[in-house]
Amino acid sequence: MTSSPPDNGPRVSRDEFDALFENVRTWGRWTPADRGAWNRVTPAHVRRASALVRSGTTVPMALPWNTVPGPDNAKPALHYMSDLGDVEAPEPSCHKDFIGVDYHGKGVSHLDALSHIAYRGQLYDGRAAREEVDAAGARFGAVSSLGPLVTRGVLLDLPKVLGTDWLEPGTAVHAADVHAAERALGVTVGEGDALLLRSGHFRRRAEAGPWNPDLGSAGFHVDAVPLLAERGISLLGGDGDSDVRPSPVEGVHSPVHALALTAMGVPLLDNLDLEPLSAACAAAGRYEFLLVVAPLNVPGGTGSPVNPVAVL
Numbered sequence: 001m002t003s004s005p006p007d008n009g010p011r012v013s014r015d016e017f018d019a020l021f022e023n024v025r026t027w028g029r030w031t032p033a034d035r036g037a038w039n040r041v042t043p044a045h046v047r048r049a050s051a052l053v054r055s056g057t058t059v060p061m062a063l064p065w066n067t068v069p070g071p072d073n074a075k076p077a078l079h080y081m082s083d084l085g086d087v088e089a090p091e092p093s094c095h096k097d098f099i100g101v102d103y104h105g106k107g108v109s110h111l112d113a114l115s116h117i118a119y120r121g122q123l124y125d126g127r128a129a130r131e132e133v134d135a136a137g138a139r140f141g142a143v144s145s146l147g148p149l150v151t152r153g154v155l156l157d158l159p160k161v162l163g164t165d166w167l168e169p170g171t172a173v174h175a176a177d178v179h180a181a182e183r184a185l186g187v188t189v190g191e192g193d194a195l196l197l198r199s200g201h202f203r204r205r206a207e208a209g210p211w212n213p214d215l216g217s218a219g220f221h222v223d224a225v226p227l228l229a230e231r232g233i234s235l236l237g238g239d240g241d242s243d244v245r246p247s248p249v250e251g252v253h254s255p256v257h258a259l260a261l262t263a264m265g266v267p268l269l270d271n272l273d274l275e276p277l278s279a280a281c282a283a284a285g286r287y288e289f290l291l292v293v294a295p296l297n298v299p300g301g302t303g304s305p306v307n308p309v310a311v312l
Contacts, residue, residue, distance in 0.1 A: 006170030036265025062307035073107030114141030137300020153291030166200025169216030237269025
């Protein structure tokens with residue numbers, strides 16, 4: 001991994017990517033299939049994760065609701081007041097508001113359910129996307145099928161490991177970087193874990209200003225995915241959207257999305273504010289914690305805005 005200039009390579013051909021897709025595919029493994037890798041998390045996993053709570057410090061990870069357009073917020077969230085105490089008869093008076101959002105993008109912390117991404121016309125488990133998703137929503141892989149997740153979370157804080165403020169946009173994270181981060185941080189990613197990658201995205205945004213992450217963002221190279229598959233993760237997320245951009249794969253703009261969601265059945269958390277969690281983990285001297293993820297119960301939804309919470 002380099003910081004100057006950013007390196008998103010090596011390049012990967014479509015044939016190489018398709019072979020990788022087949023190598024990490026878990027179709028037919030679980031029932032119910034549309035919970036995918038969340039089936040890995042058993043009550044025993046939850047109990048072990050709960051034992052990680054020591055200080056009781058809670059760290060939320062959602063970005064503030066962003067109603068301001070910008071290069072990384074092409075479809076701003078909506079928020080307006082619908083009652084200023086002048087609609088219903090007093091007493092008491094009521095204050096009400098409306099919120100709305102097109103959340104799949106770069107401006108909202110959200111979870112991607114398994115119906116979000118199809119590759120070669122297929123969703124996870126080999127379901128035909130055109131048969132399972134239409135204008136009414138998703139009949140397979142909807143966020144409502146997932147329910148909440150409570151498991152062990154692991155933060156791979158790459159800037160902390162490298163002694164830098166952030167990874168430059170376009171920097172790829174490889175399997176060797178995961179191994180190096182585990183050694184440096186004293187943590188090992190295991191079965192049923194939620195893996196969160198901090199690139200320092202939002203520290204860079206705060207100090208250098210916003211940019212369009214579709215054109216350049218730090219994230220995983222596809223050559224790291226076999227390691228994550230081998231470890232048996234249940235969830236992948238970060239302060240970007242997990243993909244290094246530009247994509248190193250010929251003809252595939254979001255290859256880690258395709259591998260995680262469509263091949264492996266691993267939901268994704270995008271656009272998390274991991275700066276407070278980085279500070280909390282450094283103060284605690286450990287990079288593992290109890291993680292709680294409770295997406296909205298939206299029948300047919302392809303994901304949900306979400307505010308994951310780490311408990312140390």
